[in-house]
Amino acid sequence: MPYAMGPNNYGKSGIRLVRVARDTARHGLRDLTVHTALSGDLDATHYTGDNTGVLPTDTQKNTVYAFARDGIGPIEAFAERLARHFVDATPAITAARVQIEEHAWTRIGDHSFTRGEGGELRTTEVVYDGTSARTASGVRDLLLLNTTDSEFNGFLADEYTTLPETDDRILATAVTATWDYRAEPDDGGAFYDQAFNAARGALLAAFADTYSLSLQQTLHAVGERILKAVPEVGEVRLSLPNRHHYRFDLERFGLDNPGVVFQAGDLPYGLIEGTVRREAA
Structure with a gap:
């Protein structure tokens, strides 16, 4: 054949x-x-x-x-x-x-x-x-937003670059996170719920606590925090779309905008993805 x-x-x-x-x-x-x-x-x-x-x-x-x-x-x-x-x-x-x-x-x-x-x-x-069974757990469409403590500057600029640098921006994303367990637990029922709650809590804390210089930096901070919180996890895969929020220009109406009015963007959007894993012993 x-x-x-x-x-x-x-x-x-x-x-x-x-x-x-x-x-x-x-x-x-x-x-x-x-x-x-x-x-x-x-x-x-x-x-x-x-x-x-x-x-x-x-x-x-x-x-x-x-x-x-x-x-x-x-x-x-x-x-x-x-x-x-x-x-x-x-x-x-x-x-x-x-x-x-x-x-x-x-x-x-x-x-x-x-x-x-x-x-x-x-x-x-x-x-x-x-x-044997291999198990991965995670979250999808977890909406997160920081109203400040986020910058994006010092990036590469060429003849096509129009994006202005900023030292204060809204950082918003819809997290998809997946973590792999390194071994099957002895007590699957109790372990999985506890591990999920610990991983999710670590994810939220890392997003809230990290002064972000880039969404890439935030991604690594989230993955690192999950690995620290749940020793049974071997690696964390993350997908973070950048839910852009643009400061709306009110000057044409004779008004200033001291960082209080934003237009939420839709398409296209930046997409940051990566894997954070434990280093080999």
């Missing part, structure tokens, strides 16, 4: 799962989006249409809902339960990747909650290969 299949996988994406805990009159609410991806000995279905080794994506969806019946716990632990099941119970499957985003709701009563449009997501990705 002159053409061979390369790496491939299949699964169900965008499985929307809401679970209500009704053990007491004060209900609990979990709101997840789950994505599954399976790989293994799948040549037959690609080459000849023989589907005997294929676990339907609809079955994968149903499995997610069935597993939620008895509780979810930390999303990392739930993702690992699913990944291990898909590999261990399906002969043709040798690896499974399960990604989960959790949508946060704010309690306003015993059985009442509120959530604005968009907003921060807690995320995880678990990959299980039949022997």
Whole structure:
């Protein structure tokens, strides 16, 4: 055969799962989006249409809902339960990747909650290969803004440079952060929630505490602070879009603007990405 299949996988994406805990009159609410991806000995279905080794994506969806019946716990632990099941119970499957985003709701009563449009997501990705599981956790769309303590000057300028230097600007971003755990914890349930809270708290503190000379500097400060806060994390990957805020020119109206009125920019935007990792011992 002159053409061979390369790496491939299949699964169900965008499985929307809401679970209500009704053990007491004060209900609990979990709101997840789950994505599954399976790989293994799948040549037959690609080459000849023989589907005997294929676990339907609809079955994968149903499995997610069935597993939620008895509780979810930390999303990392739930993702690992699913990944291990898909590999261990399906002969043709040798690896499974399960990604989960959790949508946060704010309690306003015993059985009442509120959530604005968009907003921060807690995320995880678990990959299980039949022997071990690799887990990464993080946040996405975490909106952060400093109204001062941010500069940007001394940068390279050429014949196309029009950006003015500034020693006081608004610094705003929507953080996507992902951190890899170096080993599987003995107590997955308690560990993952504690580690997530510590990492998120370190991220917020670093953003608030850092006098920023560039968004790149802030990125490194955030990654460093997470690594210090959670020893089990090996590296942190960060994506920081620069949500530009431009001081609006009021002089044409006979008014000054002492840094109080800004126009929020949209497109295009600067995008700063990087990885902060522990140095090899």
